[in-house]
Amino acid sequence: MIMAAVFGLLVFLNPSGIMNPFRNILQGVLLPFQKVAYSFSIAAEDVRDFLGSVGQLKHQNEDLLKQNQELLSKVAKLDDLENENATLREQLNLAPRDKFDLVAASVVGQDPNGLGNWLEIDKGSSDGIVEGTPIVVSKGILIGRAQNVSAHFSQVMLLTNPKSVVNVMSAETGAKGVIKGEYGLGILFDMILQTDAVQVTNNVITSGVGGDMPRGLLVGTVQEVHPSDDHLFQQAVVTAPLQISKLDVVFAIKGEK
Amino acid sequence: MSKKIIYSFLIIISILLQISVVPALSRSHVFADNVLMLILAWSVIDGFSGFLKWAVIAGILYDLATYSIVGVHVLIFLGAVYLVSFLSRRFAADFRGMGILLFLGFVIVATIFSHFVYAFVSAWEMDSMRGFALSLGGLSSVILEVAYNTIVFFIWFWLIKKTKNFFALETI
Numbered sequence: 399m400i401m402a403a404v405f406g407l408l409v410f411l412n413p414s415g416i417m418n419p420f421r422n423i424l425q426g427v428l429l430p431f432q433k434v435a436y437s438f439s440i441a442a443e444d445v446r447d448f449l450g451s452v453g454q455l456k457h458q459n460e461d462l463l464k465q466n467q468e469l470l471s472k473v474a475k476l477d478d479l480e481n482e483n484a485t486l487r488e489q490l491n492l493a494p495r496d497k498f499d500l501v502a503a504s505v506v507g508q509d510p511n512g513l514g515n516w517l518e519i520d521k522g523s524s525d526g527i528v529e530g531t532p533i534v535v536s537k538g539i540l541i542g543r544a545q546n547v548s549a550h551f552s553q554v555m556l557l558t559n560p561k562s563v564v565n566v567m568s569a570e571t572g573a574k575g576v577i578k579g580e581y582g583l584g585i586l587f588d589m590i591l592q593t594d595a596v597q598v599t600n601n602v603i604t605s606g607v608g609g610d611m612p613r614g615l616l617v618g619t620v621q622e623v624h625p626s627d628d629h630l631f632q633q634a635v636v637t638a639p640l641q642i643s644k645l646d647v648v649f650a651i652k653g654e655k
Numbered sequence: 656m657s658k659k660i661i662y663s664f665l666i667i668i669s670i671l672l673q674i675s676v677v678p679a680l681s682r683s684h685v686f687a688d689n690v691l692m693l694i695l696a697w698s699v700i701d702g703f704s705g706f707l708k709w710a711v712i713a714g715i716l717y718d719l720a721t722y723s724i725v726g727v728h729v730l731i732f733l734g735a736v737y738l739v740s741f742l743s744r745r746f747a748a749d750f751r752g753m754g755i756l757l758f759l760g761f762v763i764v765a766t767i768f769s770h771f772v773y774a775f776v777s778a779w780e781m782d783s784m785r786g787f788a789l790s791l792g793g794l795s796s797v798i799l800e801v802a803y804n805t806i807v808f809f810i811w812f813w814l815i816k817k818t819k820n821f822f823a824l825e826t827i
Contacts, residue, residue, distance in 0.1 A: 401711065402733050408726035409776070421719045428667070428720060432675045439679035508678035510721055511773055512685055513790065518674070546722055553722050560781050560789075581777070581789035643678055 422548050425518075429551055432506035433520060440646045498612065500534075500649040501525050506551070508643065513581055517542070517554040519648060524549045526652045532604075532611050534649050540564070540604060540615040541642055544650060552650075556642060557585050557617065566617055567605040571595045574605055577617055577636060585618060587634035588626065596623050602636050612651060658824050665818070666713045669693040669811075670720050685796045687803035688769060689811075690717050694732045695739060695765050696811040699758065700819070703740035710736045724776065731772050735765045758812075762805045770797060 451458075503525075507518035521527055531544040533554045542562060546553040555562050559579040566587060567574045573594030578586050590596055600620040606613030618636040626633050673689045694713055698706045714729030721728075739761055746757060770791055778787035818824070 401707075402730060405711075405714075405726040405729040405733070409724050409730065412724045417719065417725045421722070424716065424719045428671065431671055435671050435675040436679055439676045443680055507674035510673040510678060510688070510690075512678070512681075512683075513777075514684060516722065560777070560783075560786055581786060583789060643681070643684075 421546075425548065425551055429506060429520060432518070433504060436506045437504070437646065440644070443644065497655050498534075498649075499652045499655050501527065501652055503527075503533075503552075503648055503650060505645050505648060509556075513558075514556055514642060515559040515579070515581075516556055517642070517645070517648070519544075519552050519554055519650075520550065521650060522548045522550045522552045525650075527552050527650045530610055532615065532651045534615060534651060535640060535645060535647075538614075538616055539639055540611075540617050541638075541640075541645070541648065543611075554648070557638070558583070558642075564611060564617070565605045565607040566602050568594075568596050568620070569601040569603045571597070571600060574607070575631075577602065585636040585638065587620065587636050588631065590632040590634065592625075592630070592632060594632070596620060596632060596634050598623060600634075602634075612654065657822060661818060661822055661824065662709055663712075665693065665815070666690075666709070666716060670713075670717055673717075674720060683799075685792075685799045685803070687800065687807040688766070689807055690728070691731065691735060691765060691769055692762070692804050692808040693811045693815075695735050695761055696808055696815055698736040698739045699743075699761065699812065700815055703736055706736055707733075724780075727772065727776050731769045734768050734772070735761075738764055738768065758808065759805060762808050763801050766801050766804050767797065770800075 501521055503519035503521035505517050506520050509515045509517075517533075519533070527544050527547055529545055529547055531547075531552075532540060533542050533544060534540050540557065542554045542556040542559070543564075544552045545555045557564065557577060557579055558581070560581050562577075562579045564577050565574070566577045571594065573590050573596045575587050575590040578588055580586050587596070587602055598620050602617040602620060604611045604613055604615040604617065616639065618638045620634045621637045622635040624633055625631070669689045677686050677689060690713060694706075694710050698710065700706075701709075710732040711729055714727075714732040715725060717723070717728040718725045742757065742760060742764070746760070774787045774790035777790040778784055780786075
């Protein structure tokens with residue numbers, strides 16, 4: 399009972415600063431093993447996916463041949479769209495994605511409670527990562543930002559974390575707001591003015607307001623729009639374009655080139 | 656000395672599994688809590704007083720490794736160890752010959768208890784009761800987690816028994 403009271407008090411006081419040196423030592427020891435274990439797990443998952451899909455391969459091959467023919471015709475149209483995209487990007491004042499100074503990092507761990515609150519990566523302050531550094535995949539899809547940065551590893555607070563708040567806007571309509579995590583269940587685009595237009599299928603991108611996040615990083619797509627509980631704002635449920643639990647490599651944006 | 660090394664090794668392995676293997680292999684957001692089940696199985700084998708200090712050590716290591724507030728998992732593990740002790744004393748006679756049902760009871764209560772503690776800490780951190788409800792999850796996810804935890808519990812139980820026999824470690 400005394401022991402429970404002592405640790406209850408410890409939780410209440412939460413002296414994270416005092417514990418950080420111990421945390422760094424433990425995680426420094428665990429990191430190499432985590433790297434091996436995580437990459438092995440991702441490889442095993444890939445093998446499981448492959449084995450599960452062997453029976454479907456023949457059917458898929460026929461489908462792919464048809465799709466290939468359709469895609470060839472679409473390529474020509476995409477050339478036009480590329481030009482249009484460049485124009486839109488210029489109008490929205492988005493930073494071209496190849497302008498970011500990126501550092502690649504391997505994922506070595508995840509939130510063990512299944513809430514999808516955080517990832518752990520094998521890069522830290524010695525690689526130029528600081529608290530708040532945006533973490534992306536495919537050079538332009540935002541997944542979160544760095545926190546608890548140590549010399550050689552960092553925790554990434556994912557967008558689904560309830561503590562995560564990022565300024566965003568609709569790429570199509572320019573409606574501004576913030577996205578908040580929903581305890582691992584998804585992402586909520588909140589604080590949208592009632593007078594602003596947001597529609598299902600709108601892409602949500604970072605607005606760059608506040609200056610701590612580059613403008614134009616993709617967050618996800620609007621899936622549903624509804625008024626907030628107090629009816630003062632609109633809210634939109636946003637789906638991320640990737641499955642974060644299967645990531646093995648991410649990129650930290652150290653700055654712009 | 657060898658006991659300390661073996662116990663520490665198993666705790667570290669279970670933490671590694673929980674952080675770096677299970678989430679990557681899982682296809683849903685519900686999965687087994689390896690470390691909690693290790694503690695539960697071990698406390699069944701070693702008893703309350705024999706395993707208490709190891710539950711505290713495991714809790715601290717797990718908190719440090721998962722960026723949690725230090726003490727959260729210690730409380731959960733202390734609760735689990737106490738629970739095993741209490742339920743064993745209270746129901747061991749009633750469940751004589753039906754140990755598996757008693758073990759299943761341990762797993763169910765420990766899983767629900769850990770859910771409540773996580774949800775409470777999450778709500779307290781966010782200062783929001785909405786967080787409590789969301790972190791608690793639905794009934795189906797709790798049932799699924801109990802099913803996974805039961806399997807993992809018996810794996811750890813078997814593994815600890817074998818390890819103790821192999822290294823001739825005493826059981827209290």
